[in-house]
Amino acid sequence: MIKNFIDEEKMRKALSLLERVLEVLEQYSGIVDIENKYPEDLMNILKQEKVFAMMVESEYGGLGLDYVSALYVLREFSRRIPALALSVFTHSQVLEYLKVSRHDLYEELAKKVSRDGTILALAITEPIAGTDIKRIQTRVRGHGDGVVINGSKSVVTNGAYADFFLVLAKGEKGDFCAVLVKSDLGVGIDAVVDTIGMRGAGIARISFRDINVPREYLLEVGRDVIRNLFHILSLGRMFTASMALGVLDTALSEIFKWASTREVLDKKLIEYENVRQEVADIAAQAEILWTHLIGTAKQAEERKDISYDAAILKFKSSELAKQAVDLASRLFGSHGYLRGTIIDRIYRDVKGLEFIEGANEALKAYVFKTLYKRFNKNANLLRVLGEDFE
Numbered sequence: 001m002i003k004n005f006i007d008e009e010k011m012r013k014a015l016s017l018l019e020r021v022l023e024v025l026e027q028y029s030g031i032v033d034i035e036n037k038y039p040e041d042l043m044n045i046l047k048q049e050k051v052f053a054m055m056v057e058s059e060y061g062g063l064g065l066d067y068v069s070a071l072y073v074l075r076e077f078s079r080r081i082p083a084l085a086l087s088v089f090t091h092s093q094v095l096e097y098l099k100v101s102r103h104d105l106y107e108e109l110a111k112k113v114s115r116d117g118t119i120l121a122l123a124i125t126e127p128i129a130g131t132d133i134k135r136i137q138t139r140v141r142g143h144g145d146g147v148v149i150n151g152s153k154s155v156v157t158n159g160a161y162a163d164f165f166l167v168l169a170k171g172e173k174g175d176f177c178a179v180l181v182k183s184d185l186g187v188g189i190d191a192v193v194d195t196i197g198m199r200g201a202g203i204a205r206i207s208f209r210d211i212n213v214p215r216e217y218l219l220e221v222g223r224d225v226i227r228n229l230f231h232i233l234s235l236g237r238m239f240t241a242s243m244a245l246g247v248l249d250t251a252l253s254e255i256f257k258w259a260s261t262r263e264v265l266d267k268k269l270i271e272y273e274n275v276r277q278e279v280a281d282i283a284a285q286a287e288i289l290w291t292h293l294i295g296t297a298k299q300a301e302e303r304k305d306i307s308y309d310a311a312i313l314k315f316k317s318s319e320l321a322k323q324a325v326d327l328a329s330r331l332f333g334s335h336g337y338l339r340g341t342i343i344d345r346i347y348r349d350v351k352g353l354e355f356i357e358g359a360n361e362a363l364k365a366y367v368f369k370t371l372y373k374r375f376n377k378n379a380n381l382l383r384v385l386g387e388d389f390e
Helices: 008-035 040-048 067-078 082-101 103-116 223-259 273-301 307-336 342-352 360-376
Strands: 120-123 139-143 146-156 164-170 176-182 188-192 204-214 218-221
Touching (some): 008 067, 008 082, 082 164, 082 218, 120 146, 139 164, 176 204, 218 223, 223 307, 307 360
Parallel strands (some): 120 164
16 A cells, blocks of 8 residues: 555655665764764765755755655664654754745755755754743844844754754744744854763754844744744654654564574573564554555645644654563663663663654644544544545
């Protein structure tokens, strides 16, 4: 069934990209985790291979992957360096925001990304504002021919690498504003955060102190900001689900390698029925989620609202990935409790999937609210034959 959703030409491009970079990612995965950054040699390869331009259309110099082929690439990246998948899709969210709000700036930056390897960051989270974006404190005020931005962001993926920041702020009247800020205008990288997992994604604390931004980079003000923000967050949740399945893939691979040789009470772990049952259950759920994910990506390509599906996919995939990693940890026992092992790395990475692109609890609340709304309208609670929610 999935084959019906695949554009063969775009998937060939995806497979070609993977063929060129996967071996390199294998070599650097441990170094990235230890150093909490992409080494210069690796970053040069990523830019040369247009990894950050993989979803940019070919007319602007990119690889032109669609969402389906991009999900496949990000899942493969996440089997090796989940942080890279996070970096790429966050960067792509900024491009998508520009595409739907200011296509002139999108064209400009898309060409820079393809030609120069320009990297973009999305700056939303603040010390007192995460999922609850209404509490953000970063402010924008008019000044001459431009605007001045002041504030700080506490957790910014790609913050250490970015050439441009898409910043969520509030205007003088309290309206939401989206501002594109060039890093060389004086953006302060206060610190690269020493994260537990997703190490290497350049997650940083960023400050804006009286930075003058040309008025043309004030992208939107008001309700359009929230509408387009929710659009790219839904895409991010879809991509996060792909990341989660990549981490799950690694966990299952490690389980099979270990359990096929490790003996307990004169019996290989893989021969225990409870192990087989749990592995089968995880694999079955992963297959279902992947099929749902590909279908949702196709809906996104057709510019349909995917917010409900993306929320389900994100929280279910992250929970399933955690279940797979927990099983791997239990089977490895003390050998999985050692620093520097693959189990150590994915155990730290999988935790972040619970809150990346919105806390799971908030997404479950949204799913319930949607269902309850349908109940009150006497509508079908669950969709039948692809029926869309109103």
